[in-house]
Amino acid sequence: MPRIVVIGGGAAGSALVGELLRPGRPTEADIVWLVGQRAPGRGIAYSTSADHHLLNVRAAGMGLFVDDIGAFLRYTAARGLPVKGADFVPRSWFGDFVESSLARLVSESRRPGRLSVQSHEAVAVRGDATSGYTVTTEDGERWRADAVVLAVGALPPAPLAAVAPEALRSGAYVTDPWQWPTLAQAPERVVVVGTGLTAVDVLLSASTLWPHAQLTAISRHGQLPRTHASHPGEPYPHQQELIDAFEAEPRIRAWLRTARTTLADEDVDWRAVVDGLRGATPGLWRQLDGTERARFVRHLRWLWEPMRHRMPPQTATAIARLRTQGRLKIVAARVLAVSGEGPLDVRIRPRGGEIQRSLTADLVIQATGLTTLAEQTSHRLIGQMIAEDVVRPDRLGLGLCADAQGRLRGADGGAAPTLRAIGTLLRGALWECSGLPEIRAMARVIADDLARELAAPGRRRLGAVTTGTPADDGKRHRGFDADRDSSHSGH
Numbered sequence: 003m004p005r006i007v008v009i010g011g012g013a014a015g016s017a018l019v020g021e022l023l024r025p026g027r028p029t030e031a032d033i034v035w036l037v038g039q040r041a042p043g044r045g046i047a048y049s050t051s052a053d054h055h056l057l058n059v060r061a062a063g064m065g066l067f068v069d070d071i072g073a074f075l076r077y078t079a080a081r082g083l084p085v086k087g088a089d090f091v092p093r094s095w096f097g098d099f100v101e102s103s104l105a106r107l108v109s110e111s112r113r114p115g116r117l118s119v120q121s122h123e124a125v126a127v128r129g130d131a132t133s134g135y136t137v138t139t140e141d142g143e144r145w146r147a148d149a150v151v152l153a154v155g156a157l158p159p160a161p162l163a164a165v166a167p168e169a170l171r172s173g174a175y176v177t178d179p180w181q182w183p184t185l186a187q188a189p190e191r192v193v194v195v196g197t198g199l200t201a202v203d204v205l206l207s208a209s210t211l212w213p214h215a216q217l218t219a220i221s222r223h224g225q226l227p228r229t230h231a232s233h234p235g236e237p238y239p240h241q242q243e244l245i246d247a248f249e250a251e252p253r254i255r256a257w258l259r260t261a262r263t264t265l266a267d268e269d270v271d272w273r274a275v276v277d278g279l280r281g282a283t284p285g286l287w288r289q290l291d292g293t294e295r296a297r298f299v300r301h302l303r304w305l306w307e308p309m310r311h312r313m314p315p316q317t318a319t320a321i322a323r324l325r326t327q328g329r330l331k332i333v334a335a336r337v338l339a340v341s342g343e344g345p346l347d348v349r350i351r352p353r354g355g356e357i358q359r360s361l362t363a364d365l366v367i368q369a370t371g372l373t374t375l376a377e378q379t380s381h382r383l384i385g386q387m388i389a390e391d392v393v394r395p396d397r398l399g400l401g402l403c404a405d406a407q408g409r410l411r412g413a414d415g416g417a418a419p420t421l422r423a424i425g426t427l428l429r430g431a432l433w434e435c436s437g438l439p440e441i442r443a444m445a446r447v448i449a450d451d452l453a454r455e456l457a458a459p460g461r462r463r464l465g466a467v468t469t470g471t472p473a474d475d476g477k478r479h480r481g482f483d484a485d486r487d488s489s490h491s492g493h
Contacts, residue, residue, distance in 0.1 A: 005032045008151045011042045016066065021067065044101070062075060122143060124137050127421075131418045154425075175340060192365045205324070224332050226321065228273075229314075230313065235271050236274065283434035347361075348363050394413065403430065406432065419455050424441060
């Protein structure tokens with residue numbers, strides 16, 4: 003029996019494992035799912051228990067599989083949760099749904115033992131598509147695999163270059179926005195670096211945890227995410243004509259000119275235009291050459307991201323209330339230096355000015371969004387794979403080099419059919435890759451492709467070879483229970 007090793011326990015890993023477990027696959031394979039220390043199916047996004055951390059996709063659009071989008075609404079209805087299709091609901095609810103869906107697939111499998119969920123962190127992948135792969139975990143366990151899929155999500159955030167070593171050592175500068183230190187006393191002045199969706203989550207949590215703290219959020223352009231409409235709008239009727247115009251002239255300046263002309267019509271809803279581009283974005287991105295992609299990242303990314311990655315109306319209301327109360331200030335500025343041992347001195351240059359100013363902060367939280375710079379990452383696995391030429395980093399710092407189907411490219415530039423990535427690591431290949439609709443579509447592509455690859459006549463089967471005793475080492479994940487009712491009471 004062939005073996006597929008999936009590395010990463012978040013949304014991307016869950017969607018792929020779910021696809022591999024679904025009935026009707028032409029070729030079955032044993033699946034080893036290395037989820038690390040988090041509950042399988044949760045990852046960072048759905049591990050939060052805060053009700054103010056909402057999905058930024060309406061409930062009707064949420065689902066684990068591309069052909070079963072209504073499953074989440076059916077799940078919430080069965081548990082008596084008052085959810086309508088247009089609602090934005092707590093992310094933890096969707097995490098419950100993912101766990102429940104995977105547990106059901108395992109219980110319904112003709113071979114329930116084909117999935118092994120392990121609380122290991124992978125630290126090395128070696129081999130190639132011809133000879134197969136060996137995955138090594140932090141405990142020294144080794145798994146032979148016919149195929150490996152990286153579903154590791156965003157890379158660990160690195161501190162900004164402007165942060166002094168003593169500030170990092172002080173504990174008053176937090177690099178990971180999801181891992182806050184335990185403080186002896188509540189901070190009075192909190193600075194958040196970033197103003198995107200991650201920063202918004204941090205601001206809401208900080209305002210709840212420390213109700214008397216003064217909050218300041220800083221980014222170069224000072225742009226908060228735009229807001230979703232309260233109800234879904236009508237599609238832009240000339241969307242395909244707009245896409246055709248972009249395809250006819252794949253240059254950023256031409257696209258910007260065309261977009262401005264389109265949006266100059268006051269009857270056009272910009273949200274509908276942006277949403278209508280979503281499905282076409284990977285194809286459009288791949289038409290751009292390296293120079294044009296770099297131009298977009300440098301000059302237009304800041305404009306695109308707030309429109310594309312919007313916040314729910316409830317979230318926007320909460321942020322507006324903090325600003326009206328005088329508890330939150332948004333500053334457009336460049337962070338020049340962060341120094342001190344607590345409180346910290348944050349030196350900035352406001353946008354459009356030359357005069358520097360300083361802010362004093364009891365706590366600084368870095369919340370600059372998804373980290374995709376693979377070449378300098380502290381992620382042990384990705385670092386090893388790059389160092390040993392198993393994979394190549396994207397030249398623009400957007401994850402790893404890959405083709406449109408997630409096949410990773412090695413030192414020779416060739417795409418490996420049985421070494422894949424899904425999710426954030428594909429940003430350089432597709433740009434639009436980290437949202438759930440794109441993840442579940444790529445999960446279907448990879449599952450279908452691997453079924454064909456592993457069933458090819460004459461293919462050498464490697465998965466039957468097991469190195470070590472992985473099933474008996476005490477690290478099998480025991481939190482994944484097919485009989486578990488993971489619904490939240492009281493919601």
